[in-house]
Amino acid sequence: MKTKVFGDLETLIYFLSVLVLTFIVATLVGRFLTRMVRRSMHKTGTDLTNYLFLKHFIIGIIYLVGIGWAFLMLPSFKTVAHTLLTGAGIVAIIAGLASQQVLSNITSGLFMVIFKPFRINDRITIRDTLTGNVEDMTLRHTVIRDLNNNRIIIPNSVMGNEIIVNTHIGDSKVCQKVDVGIGYGSNIDQALTIIREEVAAHPDAMHPDTGQSLNGDLSVVASQVVSLDDSAVVLRFWVWAVDAPTAFRMQGDLLKRIKERFDASNIEIPFPQRTVWLANVPQTKSSDKSAQP
Numbered sequence: 001m002k003t004k005v006f007g008d009l010e011t012l013i014y015f016l017s018v019l020v021l022t023f024i025v026a027t028l029v030g031r032f033l034t035r036m037v038r039r040s041m042h043k044t045g046t047d048l049t050n051y052l053f054l055k056h057f058i059i060g061i062i063y064l065v066g067i068g069w070a071f072l073m074l075p076s077f078k079t080v081a082h083t084l085l086t087g088a089g090i091v092a093i094i095a096g097l098a099s100q101q102v103l104s105n106i107t108s109g110l111f112m113v114i115f116k117p118f119r120i121n122d123r124i125t126i127r128d129t130l131t132g133n134v135e136d137m138t139l140r141h142t143v144i145r146d147l148n149n150n151r152i153i154i155p156n157s158v159m160g161n162e163i164i165v166n167t168h169i170g171d172s173k174v175c176q177k178v179d180v181g182i183g184y185g186s187n188i189d190q191a192l193t194i195i196r197e198e199v200a201a202h203p204d205a206m207h208p209d210t211g212q213s214l215n216g217d218l219s220v221v222a223s224q225v226v227s228l229d230d231s232a233v234v235l236r237f238w239v240w241a242v243d244a245p246t247a248f249r250m251q252g253d254l255l256k257r258i259k260e261r262f263d264a265s266n267i268e269i270p271f272p273q274r275t276v277w278l279a280n281v282p283q284t285k286s287s288d289k290s291a292q293p
Contacts, residue, residue, distance in 0.1 A: 011073055014073045015070050015071075015073045018066060018069050018070035018073060019066070019067070019070045021066065022062065022063060022065075022066025022067060022069075022070065023066075025062055025066070026059050026062045026063055026066070029058060029059060029062060030055065030059050033054075033055040033058065033059075034055070052120060052136055052137055052138075053109060053110075053113045053137050053138075053139075056137075056138045056139050057139060060139060101155070101157065102140065104156075104157040105139065105140045105141065105155050105156040105157050106139050106140070106156070107157075108155075108156040108157045108159065108160035109137060109138070109139055109140070109142075109156040111160060112137070112142075112156065112159065112160060113137070117164055117166065117169075118134050118164060118166050118168075118169065119134065119168070119169075120134050120135070120136070120137070121133055121134060121135075121168075122134050122166055122167075122168040122169065123166075123167045123168055123243075123244050124144070124164050124165060124166050124167070125164070125165040125167075126154075126159070126162045126163070126164055126165070127162065130144065130146070130152060130154075131146060131147065132144040132145050132146035132147065132152060133145050135151070137156070139156075140155065140156065141153050141154060141155050141156060142154050142155075142156055142159050167243075167244050168243075172242065172243045172244075173206070173208075173211070173240060173241070173242060173243070174240070174241050174242075174243060174244050174246075174247040175208070175238055175239070175240050176238070176239050176240075176241060176247040176248075176250070176251055177236065177237075177238055178236065178237055178238075178239065178251055178254065178255070179226070179234055179235070179236050180195070180234070180235050180236075180237075180255070180258060180269070181229065181231075181232030181233065181234050181235070181269060181270060182232060182233050182235060182262070182267055182268060182269060182270070183231075183232065183233070183267075183268035183269070183270045184232075184233060184270075185268065186233070186266075186267040186268050187265075187267065188225065188233060188235070190265060190267065191235060191262065191267050192223050192224070192235060194258060194261045194262065194265065194267070195221075195223050195235065195237050195258060196218045196221040196223055196237070197218065197261075198254055198257045198258050198261065199214070199221045199223075199237060199239050199254060200214045200215075200216045200217055200218050200220075200221050201214075201216055202214075202239075202250060202253060202254060202257075204241055204242070204246050204249070204250045204253075205221075205239050205240065205241070205250065206240045206241060206242060207220055207240070208220070208240045211242075221237065221238075221239070222237065222238045223235060223236065223237035223238070224236060230272075231270045231271075231272055231273070232269075232270045239251075239254065
């Protein structure tokens with residue numbers, strides 16, 4: 001009886017020791033792989049997607065093998081543990097115990113790592129409203145950091161079925177389209193000239209072919225009239241930038257400078273106006289004059 005008690009106690013100690021060792025090894029390996037990822041971030045052109053996904057995959061395998069080994073110490077779980085530690089058994093147990101959604105997320109994550117519709121730090125847009133930089137990809141989900149520094153957690157199975165707009169894949173250059181409305185009485189040619197001058201003079205505006213700064217070259221700046229709205233003549237211009245954040249900042253700078261130049265040149269930027277007539281109210285001479293165009 002005493003031998004059985006000591007045997008059970010020894011088995012329990014082995015079981016707990018293997019579990020503790022598993023958590024320690026997983027933690028150390030995780031820290032080592034995290035340092036590798038951080039060192040790789042400083043290397044230009046390094047794709048971090050494979051590193052981060054491989055990190056999560058390796059840690060998952062360590063936990064799977066360690067917990068399976070721990071249960072192998074318990075006589076009542078030896079059959080399950082042997083199955084867990086065999087290749088076919090891993091698939092059978094995961095398929096039996098895990099949900100279909102979990103398997104779908106892992107499979108989708110693996111395919112995204114292989115075919116690379118996006119990489120870590122790429123700026124992507126899904127569903128026309130969710131825009132941000134890819135920050136991490138785990139076995140289950142993809143983490144996107146939006147422009148407000150919020151983290152958007154999206155399951156890999158959803159990402160695998162979405163239409164993704166990637167502004168960095170192949171080429172990070174961005175062509176920013178900007179519309180400006182002017183009054184019908186304003187000089188259109190003068191307004192287009194001001195727009196071209198401001199775009200060409202901006203230090204972040206780049207040549208679409210060479211990638212060099214425009215340095216005042218007006219010939220490569222495209223601008224034209226695109227529509228005649230109810231209260232404005234809409235002018236559109238295009239400007240190239242090295243990436244999306246630079247294009248966003250440059251758009252704000254250009255709109256400010258163009259507005260200042262328009263004010264100095266008496267070019268009106270119109271706003272909606274309405275004339276209100278009151279029924280059954282006698283009209284005075286002053287009101288009649290104010291109602292005249």
